[in-house]
Amino acid sequence: MQSSDQSGGSSLPKRRYLRIAQALLSEIQQGGLAAGARLPSDRDLSVKFEVSRATVREALFAMELSGAIVVRHGDGTYVADLSRGLAQRSGHEIGSTPEHVIAARLVVEPPISRLLAAGPGDIDLGEVQRDLDIATRLIDEPAQLPDFVNHSMAFHADLAAMCPNHLLNHFASELVEIDRQPLWVLINQIILKDREKRVELIADHQRVLDAIRSDGPEAAEEAMKAHLQRNQTQLFPGHEGAEQRPAPRRESGVTIARREPMTDSITGRYVQVTPDPAHPHADGLLLSGTNVPEIQNCLGAVTIPAGTPKTGTIAHATSEVMYVAQGSGRLHTDQGVLDFERGQAIFIPAASWHALENTGDEDLVSVFSFPLPTRPPTKADDAS
Ligand SMILES: [Zn+2]
Numbered sequence: 001m002q003s004s005d006q007s008g009g010s011s012l013p014k015r016r017y018l019r020i021a022q023a024l025l026s027e028i029q030q031g032g033l034a035a036g037a038r039l040p041s042d043r044d045l046s047v048k049f050e051v052s053r054a055t056v057r058e059a060l061f062a063m064e065l066s067g068a069i070v071v072r073h074g075d076g077t078y079v080a081d082l083s084r085g086l087a088q089r090s091g092h093e094i095g096s097t098p099e100h101v102i103a104a105r106l107v108v109e110p111p112i113s114r115l116l117a118a119g120p121g122d123i124d125l126g127e128v129q130r131d132l133d134i135a136t137r138l139i140d141e142p143a144q145l146p147d148f149v150n151h152s153m154a155f156h157a158d159l160a161a162m163c164p165n166h167l168l169n170h171f172a173s174e175l176v177e178i179d180r181q182p183l184w185v186l187i188n189q190i191i192l193k194d195r196e197k198r199v200e201l202i203a204d205h206q207r208v209l210d211a212i213r214s215d216g217p218e219a220a221e222e223a224m225k226a227h228l229q230r231n232q233t234q235l236f237p238g239h240e241g242a243e244q245r246p247a248p249r250r251e252s253g254v255t256i257a258r259r260e261p262m263t264d265s266i267t268g269r270y271v272q273v274t275p276d277p278a279h280p281h282a283d284g285l286l287l288s289g290t291n292v293p294e295i296q297n298c299l300g301a302v303t304i305p306a307g308t309p310k311t312g313t314i315a316h317a318t319s320e321v322m323y324v325a326q327g328s329g330r331l332h333t334d335q336g337v338l339d340f341e342r343g344q345a346i347f348i349p350a351a352s353w354h355a356l357e358n359t360g361d362e363d364l365v366s367v368f369s370f371p372l373p374t375r376p377p378t379k380a381d382d383a384s
Contacts, residue, residue, distance in 0.1 A: 017058035017350075020049050024059065025068060028079055039069065039077040054349050061317060061351035067146030073381075101178050102232045108172045109156065110225040112163045117212045117220035119164075125213060128158045132205055139198045148198060149188045155205050159212075189377060191234050204230060275301070289373030297371050302356075304329070304364040310357035313381035318370050320348040327364035330357045353381055 024045075027033050039045070042060075046053045060077060063069045070078050116123060135151035138144045153176060160172035192198050204227040211223040273286045284300035304311070310332065328341040334353040340346060341360075348354055358364035370376050 016051055017055045017062065020045070020051060020056060020059035021062050023049065024063065028068065033079050035079050037079045039079065041076075054352070057351045058349070061315070067150060099235075101175060102228065102235060105156075105172070105175050106225065106228045106232070108168060108175060109160070109228060110221045112160060112165075112168050112172055113208060113212055113224040114217040114221035115163055115165060115168070116159065117215070117217045120213050122164075123162045125162075125209065128155060128162075128209055131155055131158060132202065132209065135205075136202050139195065139202060142193070142195075145189050145192060149192060152192075152201055152205070153188075159208075187235065190372065190374060193377075197234070200230070283375060284368075285375065288375075292373075295373050297369055298373055298375070299367070299369050301325070301365060301367045304356060304358040304366070306358055306361050306363060308358060310355050313353050313355040314378050315351050315353045315381070316348075316370065316376045316378045317350060318372055318376040319350045320368055320370055322346045322348065322366050322368040325365040325367050327358060327362050328360040329364045329366075330359050331355070332357065 024033070024039070033039065039060075040048070042053045042056045045056045045059075049056070060069065060071070064071050064077075068080055070080050072078065131151045131154045135148055135155070138148040138151065141148075156176045157173065160169055160176055163169040163172065192201065204223075208220070208223040208227055211220040215223075271287065271292050273291065275286060284302040286299050286301060287295060288298040288300075289295055304327075306327075310330075313332070323345045324340050324342050326342055328339070331338040331340065331346060331348075332355040333348075338346065339359070356364075356366065
Protein backbone atom coordinates (compact mmCIF):
# COMPACT_ATOMS: atom_id res chain seq x y z
CA MET A 1 0.00 0.00 0.00
CA GLN A 2 1.41 3.35 -0.96
CA SER A 3 0.95 5.98 1.69
CA SER A 4 0.90 8.75 -0.85
CA ASP A 5 -1.86 7.32 -3.01
CA GLN A 6 -5.17 8.69 -1.84
CA SER A 7 -6.99 8.24 -5.10
CA GLY A 8 -8.90 5.29 -3.68
CA GLY A 9 -8.28 2.37 -5.94
CA SER A 10 -8.41 3.92 -9.38
CA SER A 11 -5.55 2.77 -11.55
CA LEU A 12 -3.39 5.81 -11.16
CA PRO A 13 -0.08 4.64 -9.70
CA LYS A 14 1.88 5.15 -12.89
CA ARG A 15 0.54 8.67 -13.02
CA ARG A 16 1.77 9.55 -9.57
CA TYR A 17 4.44 11.73 -11.12
CA LEU A 18 1.72 13.74 -12.86
CA ARG A 19 0.19 14.58 -9.51
CA ILE A 20 3.55 15.82 -8.27
CA ALA A 21 3.93 17.87 -11.45
CA GLN A 22 0.44 19.29 -10.96
CA ALA A 23 1.15 20.21 -7.35
CA LEU A 24 4.36 21.99 -8.31
CA LEU A 25 2.66 23.75 -11.20
CA SER A 26 -0.08 24.97 -8.84
CA GLU A 27 2.55 26.29 -6.49
CA ILE A 28 4.17 28.14 -9.38
CA GLN A 29 0.79 29.42 -10.51
CA GLN A 30 -0.09 30.70 -7.07
CA GLY A 31 3.18 32.52 -6.72
CA GLY A 32 4.68 30.24 -4.09
CA LEU A 33 7.48 29.66 -6.58
CA ALA A 34 8.26 32.74 -8.66
CA ALA A 35 9.89 32.75 -12.08
CA GLY A 36 13.61 32.24 -11.61
CA ALA A 37 13.15 30.63 -8.19
CA ARG A 38 15.14 27.52 -7.47
CA LEU A 39 13.18 24.33 -6.82
CA PRO A 40 13.96 22.24 -3.73
CA SER A 41 16.27 19.26 -4.32
CA ASP A 42 14.99 15.87 -5.56
CA ARG A 43 15.55 14.55 -2.08
CA ASP A 44 13.53 17.30 -0.38
CA LEU A 45 10.71 16.96 -2.89
CA SER A 46 10.57 13.19 -2.43
CA VAL A 47 10.23 13.69 1.33
CA LYS A 48 7.61 16.40 0.89
CA PHE A 49 5.42 14.37 -1.47
CA GLU A 50 6.21 10.97 0.08
CA VAL A 51 7.26 9.45 -3.23
CA SER A 52 10.49 8.00 -4.52
CA ARG A 53 13.15 10.21 -6.03
CA ALA A 54 12.56 8.42 -9.33
CA THR A 55 8.97 9.68 -9.28
CA VAL A 56 10.16 13.20 -8.50
CA ARG A 57 12.57 13.00 -11.43
CA GLU A 58 9.78 11.88 -13.75
CA ALA A 59 7.65 14.81 -12.63
CA LEU A 60 10.50 17.27 -13.15
CA PHE A 61 11.29 15.76 -16.54
CA ALA A 62 7.69 16.22 -17.70
CA MET A 63 7.72 19.77 -16.37
CA GLU A 64 10.97 20.50 -18.13
CA LEU A 65 9.59 19.21 -21.41
CA SER A 66 6.47 21.28 -20.93
CA GLY A 67 8.64 24.36 -20.49
CA ALA A 68 7.58 25.07 -16.91
CA ILE A 69 11.03 24.63 -15.43
CA VAL A 70 14.60 24.82 -16.59
CA VAL A 71 17.22 22.30 -15.48
CA ARG A 72 20.77 23.57 -15.37
CA HIS A 73 23.05 20.59 -15.04
CA GLY A 74 25.29 20.71 -12.03
CA ASP A 75 23.45 23.76 -10.78
CA GLY A 76 19.79 23.18 -10.06
CA THR A 77 16.23 23.37 -11.26
CA TYR A 78 14.58 26.74 -11.77
CA VAL A 79 11.08 27.99 -12.46
CA ALA A 80 10.84 29.18 -16.06
CA ASP A 81 9.44 32.55 -16.90
CA LEU A 82 5.96 31.71 -18.08
CA SER A 83 3.86 34.63 -19.12
CA ARG A 84 0.84 32.55 -19.89
CA GLY A 85 -0.71 29.21 -19.17
CA LEU A 86 -0.44 27.13 -16.05
CA ALA A 87 -3.90 28.00 -14.85
CA GLN A 88 -5.01 26.21 -11.74
CA ARG A 89 -6.39 22.79 -12.42
CA SER A 90 -8.25 20.25 -10.42
CA GLY A 91 -7.03 16.70 -10.09
CA HIS A 92 -9.95 14.98 -11.81
CA GLU A 93 -8.95 16.39 -15.15
CA ILE A 94 -5.83 14.29 -15.09
CA GLY A 95 -8.04 11.22 -15.34
CA SER A 96 -9.50 12.33 -18.68
CA THR A 97 -8.16 10.32 -21.58
CA PRO A 98 -6.83 12.11 -24.65
CA GLU A 99 -9.75 10.60 -26.60
CA HIS A 100 -12.26 12.24 -24.26
CA VAL A 101 -10.64 15.63 -24.43
CA ILE A 102 -10.41 15.81 -28.20
CA ALA A 103 -13.97 14.49 -28.58
CA ALA A 104 -15.24 17.16 -26.18
CA ARG A 105 -13.30 19.87 -27.99
CA LEU A 106 -14.91 18.77 -31.23
CA VAL A 107 -18.31 19.41 -29.67
CA VAL A 108 -17.49 22.79 -28.16
CA GLU A 109 -14.97 24.62 -30.34
CA PRO A 110 -16.57 24.59 -33.81
CA PRO A 111 -19.75 26.36 -32.55
CA ILE A 112 -17.52 28.96 -30.89
CA SER A 113 -15.88 29.72 -34.23
CA ARG A 114 -19.36 29.99 -35.69
CA LEU A 115 -20.44 32.51 -33.05
CA LEU A 116 -17.27 34.55 -33.44
CA ALA A 117 -17.71 34.67 -37.22
CA ALA A 118 -21.22 36.05 -36.76
CA GLY A 119 -19.75 39.31 -35.47
CA PRO A 120 -16.06 39.51 -36.31
CA GLY A 121 -16.20 43.29 -35.98
CA ASP A 122 -17.06 42.99 -32.28
CA ILE A 123 -13.90 41.18 -31.32
CA ASP A 124 -10.21 41.94 -31.48
CA LEU A 125 -8.54 39.17 -33.45
CA GLY A 126 -5.18 40.96 -33.33
CA GLU A 127 -3.99 39.05 -30.27
CA VAL A 128 -4.83 35.73 -31.94
CA GLN A 129 -2.92 36.72 -35.07
CA ARG A 130 0.05 37.76 -32.94
CA ASP A 131 0.24 34.35 -31.25
CA LEU A 132 -0.02 32.76 -34.66
CA ASP A 133 2.77 34.94 -36.03
CA ILE A 134 5.04 34.06 -33.11
CA ALA A 135 4.37 30.34 -33.59
CA THR A 136 5.05 30.71 -37.31
CA ARG A 137 8.48 32.15 -36.59
CA LEU A 138 9.22 29.17 -34.34
CA ILE A 139 8.48 26.52 -36.98
CA ASP A 140 12.13 26.22 -37.94
CA GLU A 141 13.48 26.25 -34.40
CA PRO A 142 13.24 22.67 -33.13
CA ALA A 143 14.89 23.77 -29.88
CA GLN A 144 11.93 26.09 -29.24
CA LEU A 145 9.36 23.31 -29.52
CA PRO A 146 7.91 23.93 -26.03
CA ASP A 147 7.35 27.57 -26.98
CA PHE A 148 5.78 26.60 -30.26
CA VAL A 149 3.38 24.25 -28.51
CA ASN A 150 2.52 26.98 -26.00
CA HIS A 151 1.69 29.55 -28.63
CA SER A 152 -0.27 27.03 -30.67
CA MET A 153 -2.42 26.22 -27.67
CA ALA A 154 -2.83 29.91 -26.96
CA PHE A 155 -4.61 30.12 -30.30
CA HIS A 156 -7.44 27.98 -28.99
CA ALA A 157 -7.44 29.64 -25.57
CA ASP A 158 -7.65 33.11 -27.15
CA LEU A 159 -10.60 32.18 -29.35
CA ALA A 160 -12.42 30.56 -26.44
CA ALA A 161 -11.89 33.65 -24.30
CA MET A 162 -13.56 35.87 -26.92
CA CYS A 163 -16.71 33.82 -27.20
CA PRO A 164 -19.74 35.94 -26.32
CA ASN A 165 -21.50 32.90 -24.86
CA HIS A 166 -19.82 32.69 -21.49
CA LEU A 167 -20.81 29.12 -20.82
CA LEU A 168 -19.23 27.92 -24.06
CA ASN A 169 -16.29 30.15 -23.28
CA HIS A 170 -15.90 28.44 -19.91
CA PHE A 171 -16.20 24.88 -21.28
CA ALA A 172 -13.70 25.50 -24.03
CA SER A 173 -11.21 27.23 -21.73
CA GLU A 174 -11.34 24.26 -19.35
CA LEU A 175 -10.72 21.83 -22.19
CA VAL A 176 -7.85 23.82 -23.63
CA GLU A 177 -6.30 24.07 -20.15
CA ILE A 178 -6.28 20.29 -19.84
CA ASP A 179 -4.16 20.28 -22.96
CA ARG A 180 -1.57 22.28 -21.07
CA GLN A 181 -0.88 19.63 -18.48
CA PRO A 182 2.57 18.10 -18.69
CA LEU A 183 1.44 14.80 -20.17
CA TRP A 184 -0.57 16.54 -22.86
CA VAL A 185 2.15 18.96 -23.67
CA LEU A 186 4.38 15.93 -24.03
CA ILE A 187 1.97 14.27 -26.44
CA ASN A 188 1.72 17.45 -28.48
CA GLN A 189 5.47 17.83 -28.54
CA ILE A 190 5.88 14.28 -29.79
CA ILE A 191 3.52 14.90 -32.68
CA LEU A 192 4.93 18.32 -33.46
CA LYS A 193 8.52 17.13 -33.57
CA ASP A 194 7.90 16.77 -37.31
CA ARG A 195 8.44 20.07 -39.08
CA GLU A 196 5.77 19.06 -41.59
CA LYS A 197 3.23 18.73 -38.76
CA ARG A 198 4.14 22.17 -37.44
CA VAL A 199 3.61 23.73 -40.87
CA GLU A 200 0.29 21.93 -41.20
CA LEU A 201 -0.87 23.12 -37.80
CA ILE A 202 -0.08 26.77 -38.48
CA ALA A 203 -1.80 26.59 -41.88
CA ASP A 204 -4.86 25.11 -40.16
CA HIS A 205 -4.95 27.86 -37.55
CA GLN A 206 -4.59 30.56 -40.19
CA ARG A 207 -7.47 29.02 -42.16
CA VAL A 208 -9.68 29.06 -39.06
CA LEU A 209 -8.78 32.66 -38.29
CA ASP A 210 -9.35 33.82 -41.88
CA ALA A 211 -12.67 32.05 -41.97
CA ILE A 212 -13.80 33.76 -38.75
CA ARG A 213 -12.67 37.11 -40.15
CA SER A 214 -14.32 36.96 -43.51
CA ASP A 215 -15.97 33.70 -44.59
CA GLY A 216 -19.03 33.64 -42.39
CA PRO A 217 -20.30 31.37 -39.59
CA GLU A 218 -20.71 28.21 -41.67
CA ALA A 219 -17.18 28.22 -43.06
CA ALA A 220 -15.67 29.19 -39.70
CA GLU A 221 -17.36 26.27 -37.96
CA GLU A 222 -16.24 23.88 -40.69
CA ALA A 223 -12.65 25.13 -40.57
CA MET A 224 -12.35 24.52 -36.82
CA LYS A 225 -14.00 21.13 -37.14
CA ALA A 226 -11.61 20.06 -39.89
CA HIS A 227 -8.66 21.23 -37.82
CA LEU A 228 -9.67 19.34 -34.69
CA GLN A 229 -10.43 16.23 -36.69
CA ARG A 230 -6.96 16.37 -38.12
CA ASN A 231 -5.61 16.60 -34.56
CA GLN A 232 -7.71 13.61 -33.63
CA THR A 233 -6.37 11.58 -36.53
CA GLN A 234 -2.81 12.41 -35.56
CA LEU A 235 -3.34 11.50 -31.93
CA PHE A 236 -5.26 8.31 -32.66
CA PRO A 237 -4.39 7.05 -36.11
CA GLY A 238 -6.63 4.00 -35.73
CA HIS A 239 -9.59 6.05 -34.53
CA GLU A 240 -12.82 5.62 -36.49
CA GLY A 241 -14.70 8.66 -35.25
CA ALA A 242 -14.19 11.32 -37.90
CA GLU A 243 -16.10 10.94 -41.15
CA GLN A 244 -14.34 13.53 -43.25
CA ARG A 245 -10.76 12.42 -43.30
CA PRO A 246 -9.34 10.00 -45.86
CA ALA A 247 -9.98 6.34 -45.22
CA PRO A 248 -7.49 4.82 -42.82
CA ARG A 249 -4.86 2.60 -44.32
CA ARG A 250 -5.97 -0.57 -42.61
CA GLU A 251 -8.51 -1.77 -45.17
CA SER A 252 -7.49 -4.65 -47.36
CA GLY A 253 -5.26 -3.64 -50.22
CA VAL A 254 -3.66 -1.05 -47.97
CA THR A 255 -0.30 0.40 -48.69
CA ILE A 256 1.68 1.09 -45.61
CA ALA A 257 4.50 3.58 -45.59
CA ARG A 258 7.54 1.47 -46.30
CA ARG A 259 10.93 2.02 -44.95
CA GLU A 260 13.52 1.24 -47.58
CA PRO A 261 15.77 -1.00 -45.51
CA MET A 262 12.94 -3.26 -44.42
CA THR A 263 10.43 -5.54 -46.00
CA ASP A 264 6.92 -5.10 -44.65
CA SER A 265 4.46 -7.79 -45.49
CA ILE A 266 0.86 -7.19 -44.66
CA THR A 267 -1.84 -9.77 -44.05
CA GLY A 268 -5.06 -8.04 -43.13
CA ARG A 269 -4.07 -5.93 -40.15
CA TYR A 270 -0.96 -7.90 -39.35
CA VAL A 271 2.33 -6.30 -40.24
CA GLN A 272 5.55 -8.26 -40.49
CA VAL A 273 8.85 -6.47 -40.74
CA THR A 274 12.09 -8.11 -41.84
CA PRO A 275 15.08 -5.94 -41.05
CA ASP A 276 17.88 -5.90 -43.58
CA PRO A 277 21.14 -6.23 -41.62
CA ALA A 278 22.99 -4.52 -44.46
CA HIS A 279 20.91 -1.38 -43.95
CA PRO A 280 20.11 -1.05 -40.27
CA HIS A 281 17.72 1.78 -39.65
CA ALA A 282 19.15 4.72 -37.76
CA ASP A 283 16.61 4.78 -34.93
CA GLY A 284 16.37 1.00 -34.73
CA LEU A 285 12.57 1.06 -34.69
CA LEU A 286 10.99 -1.94 -36.41
CA LEU A 287 7.36 -1.36 -35.46
CA SER A 288 6.10 2.17 -34.85
CA GLY A 289 3.44 4.65 -35.91
CA THR A 290 5.34 4.96 -39.19
CA ASN A 291 4.43 1.51 -40.47
CA VAL A 292 1.56 0.53 -38.17
CA PRO A 293 -1.06 3.29 -37.99
CA GLU A 294 -2.91 1.83 -35.01
CA ILE A 295 0.08 0.87 -32.88
CA GLN A 296 0.25 2.22 -29.33
CA ASN A 297 3.82 1.31 -28.49
CA CYS A 298 6.95 0.72 -30.50
CA LEU A 299 9.49 -2.04 -30.86
CA GLY A 300 13.09 -1.69 -31.92
CA ALA A 301 16.35 -3.57 -31.92
CA VAL A 302 19.86 -2.31 -31.78
CA THR A 303 23.12 -4.13 -32.45
CA ILE A 304 26.26 -2.94 -30.73
CA PRO A 305 29.33 -4.65 -32.19
CA ALA A 306 31.99 -5.98 -29.83
CA GLY A 307 34.74 -3.51 -29.14
CA THR A 308 32.75 -0.33 -29.71
CA PRO A 309 32.78 2.35 -27.02
CA LYS A 310 29.73 2.74 -24.81
CA THR A 311 26.82 4.71 -26.22
CA GLY A 312 26.11 8.29 -25.20
CA THR A 313 24.23 8.86 -21.95
CA ILE A 314 20.55 9.53 -22.57
CA ALA A 315 17.22 9.79 -20.73
CA HIS A 316 13.75 9.29 -22.20
CA ALA A 317 10.49 10.93 -21.22
CA THR A 318 8.88 7.52 -20.83
CA SER A 319 10.03 4.25 -19.34
CA GLU A 320 11.68 1.68 -21.57
CA VAL A 321 11.91 -2.10 -21.53
CA MET A 322 14.71 -4.05 -23.14
CA TYR A 323 15.49 -7.70 -23.77
CA VAL A 324 18.96 -9.04 -24.42
CA ALA A 325 18.63 -11.22 -27.51
CA GLN A 326 22.35 -11.87 -27.94
CA GLY A 327 25.65 -11.12 -26.27
CA SER A 328 26.32 -9.50 -22.93
CA GLY A 329 26.92 -6.01 -21.71
CA ARG A 330 26.61 -3.38 -19.08
CA LEU A 331 24.01 -0.69 -18.50
CA HIS A 332 25.51 2.40 -16.94
CA THR A 333 22.75 4.15 -14.99
CA ASP A 334 22.43 7.13 -12.68
CA GLN A 335 22.16 4.58 -9.87
CA GLY A 336 25.17 2.42 -10.67
CA VAL A 337 25.96 -0.26 -13.24
CA LEU A 338 23.92 -3.29 -14.24
CA ASP A 339 25.64 -6.21 -15.94
CA PHE A 340 23.43 -8.30 -18.16
CA GLU A 341 23.57 -11.26 -20.51
CA ARG A 342 21.55 -12.99 -23.16
CA GLY A 343 18.00 -13.85 -22.10
CA GLN A 344 17.63 -11.12 -19.49
CA ALA A 345 15.09 -8.30 -19.50
CA ILE A 346 15.59 -4.85 -18.03
CA PHE A 347 13.17 -2.09 -17.06
CA ILE A 348 14.50 1.45 -17.38
CA PRO A 349 12.37 4.05 -15.55
CA ALA A 350 11.35 7.29 -17.24
CA ALA A 351 13.80 10.17 -17.01
CA SER A 352 16.69 7.92 -15.95
CA TRP A 353 20.11 8.52 -17.42
CA HIS A 354 21.60 5.42 -19.02
CA ALA A 355 24.21 4.25 -21.51
CA LEU A 356 24.84 0.83 -23.07
CA GLU A 357 28.16 -0.94 -23.33
CA ASN A 358 29.02 -4.21 -25.05
CA THR A 359 31.38 -5.98 -22.65
CA GLY A 360 31.44 -9.32 -24.47
CA ASP A 361 33.28 -10.53 -27.55
CA GLU A 362 30.27 -10.97 -29.85
CA ASP A 363 27.67 -8.51 -31.16
CA LEU A 364 25.25 -7.31 -28.48
CA VAL A 365 21.64 -7.32 -29.72
CA SER A 366 19.17 -5.45 -27.54
CA VAL A 367 15.44 -5.44 -28.26
CA PHE A 368 13.63 -2.45 -26.77
CA SER A 369 10.20 -0.88 -26.52
CA PHE A 370 8.61 2.37 -25.38
CA PRO A 371 4.94 2.89 -24.43
CA LEU A 372 4.47 5.32 -27.33
CA PRO A 373 4.07 4.82 -31.09
CA THR A 374 7.37 6.58 -31.56
CA ARG A 375 10.60 7.22 -29.73
CA PRO A 376 9.77 9.43 -26.73
CA PRO A 377 11.42 12.83 -26.38
CA THR A 378 14.98 12.06 -25.34
CA LYS A 379 17.70 14.11 -23.78
CA ALA A 380 21.38 13.51 -24.26
CA ASP A 381 23.74 14.27 -21.42
CA ASP A 382 26.13 16.85 -22.86
CA ALA A 383 28.69 16.02 -20.25
CA SER A 384 29.08 12.41 -21.36
ZN1 LIG B 1 -5.04 23.87 -33.06
